[in-house]
Amino acid sequence: MVIARCSATYQGRLSSTLASGVRLIMVKADGCVALHADIGAYKPLNWMNAPNTVTELDDRWVVTNPAGERLEILLEEIIQDLVVPLDTERGLTMDGVERELQQLLAEHPDHIEVGLTTIVREFRTDIGPVDILCRDASGGSVAVEIKRIGEIDGVEQLTRYLERMQRDPELVPVRGILAATTVRPQARVLAESRGIGWVEVDLASLRGEEDPTPRLFAL
Numbered sequence: 410m411v412i413a414r415c416s417a418t419y420q421g422r423l424s425s426t427l428a429s430g431v432r433l434i435m436v437k438a439d440g441c442v443a444l445h446a447d448i449g450a451y452k453p454l455n456w457m458n459a460p461n462t463v464t465e466l467d468d469r470w471v472v473t474n475p476a477g478e479r480l481e482i483l484l485e486e487i488i489q490d491l492v493v494p495l496d497t498e499r500g501l502t503m504d505g506v507e508r509e510l511q512q513l514l515a516e517h518p519d520h521i522e523v524g525l526t527t528i529v530r531e532f533r534t535d536i537g538p539v540d541i542l543c544r545d546a547s548g549g550s551v552a553v554e555i556k557r558i559g560e561i562d563g564v565e566q567l568t569r570y571l572e573r574m575q576r577d578p579e580l581v582p583v584r585g586i587l588a589a590t591t592v593r594p595q596a597r598v599l600a601e602s603r604g605i606g607w608v609e610v611d612l613a614s615l616r617g618e619e620d621p622t623p624r625l626f627a628l
Contacts, residue, residue: 410433410434410435410436410489410491410492410493411433411434411484411487411489411490411491412431412433412434412487412488412489412490413431413432413434413485413487413488413528414429414430414431414432414484414485414486414488414549415429415430415432415434415444415463415482415484415485415486416428416429416482416483416485417444417455417480417481417482417483418429418452418480418481419455419478419479419480419481419505420479421476421477421478422477422478425455425588427444427454427455430446430483431488432444432445432446432454433445433446433474434470434482435453436463437459437495437537437568438494438495438536439459439573440455440459440460440461440463440481441456441457441458441459441569442456442461442463443455443456443457443460444456444482445605453464455480456480457461457472457474457478458474458565458568458569459473459474459504459556459569459572459581460591461473461474462474465499467509468483468484469481469482469483469566470482470484479578484519488595489499505608506557506590506612507555507556507557509612510555510557510588510589510590510610510612510615511530511540511541511555512530513514513615513616514541514553514555514610514615515527515530515541517615518541518543518553520589520610520614521553521570521586521588521608521610521613522545522551522586522606523546524545524546524601525543525544525545525551526543526544527541527542527543528542528543528544529542532552532572534573534574535573535606536569536570536573537570539552539553539554539567539570539574540553540554540555541553541555549582549584550574550580550581550582550583550584550594551583551584551586552568552570552574552584552585552586553585553586553587553588553590554566554567554585554586554587554588554601555588556587556588556589556592557562557588557589557590558589558591558592558593559587559588559591559593559596559607560595560596561593561595561596561599563587563589563596564587564596564599564600564605565599567585567587568603568605570585570586571583571584571605573584584604584605584606585605585606586605586606586607586608587600587605587606587607587608588607588608588610588611589607589610590607590609590610590612591609592607592608603618614621
């Protein structure tokens, strides 16, 4: 964590410029880089999701990724520089709906995709656990991330897990599916652009109250 007076420019899917000001720069263990102001709750002003390469020069940091995006942070004045190891486990307890969805989908993975079989719940990666690890009909690995509402954050989270899992020779090739009772349109677009499938799950059907025909949208 660095508190600094800095400015930043981003080049990628869009281009943006952040004017000079005192910011909090956070670099996480998984490679994510984010610039925060003293407003806006959790949302940063600029950010780059992992996997990233961070090049530290005397007066600037240059953050790049395999997609060709580039975030350049010009450091005008370093006010404070801290290195604090944080726990990488999720640590949060799933709410009732997510917990129930995980249990039911692990027991009935065909609601996610026909031919899926469950290998294990809460499969551990070095940056946190994937909700369900499955095997598809052709023998491929499938990482399933479960949310009550599927939003962009869920896609980003699954993207990070997949990047780590692709390094495991016992899992590759591995693909991902975001499962939720509702998947937001923006999350659908982002998931599809990254080769991630998504599925809207009817909780009542899973409970056996309605027709259990799955509604699947996947690449």
